[in-house]
Amino acid sequence: MVMAASISEFVPSTSTLLAGVASALLLFVTGGVVYLSAVDWRDKRRRDTSVRRPR
16 A cells, blocks of 8 residues: 655655755855956956057
């Protein structure tokens, strides 16, 4: 005989859910910082080359 699983077996606990949300936010913020750093580095490099070699 197969017993039906209750819905509470599939719903994560509150602490697990909060840990997952915190991890997702941490990854999102880290990705944003890396992106902004890369854009700033690229822009700074482009400004430095235009100062050295004016067109």
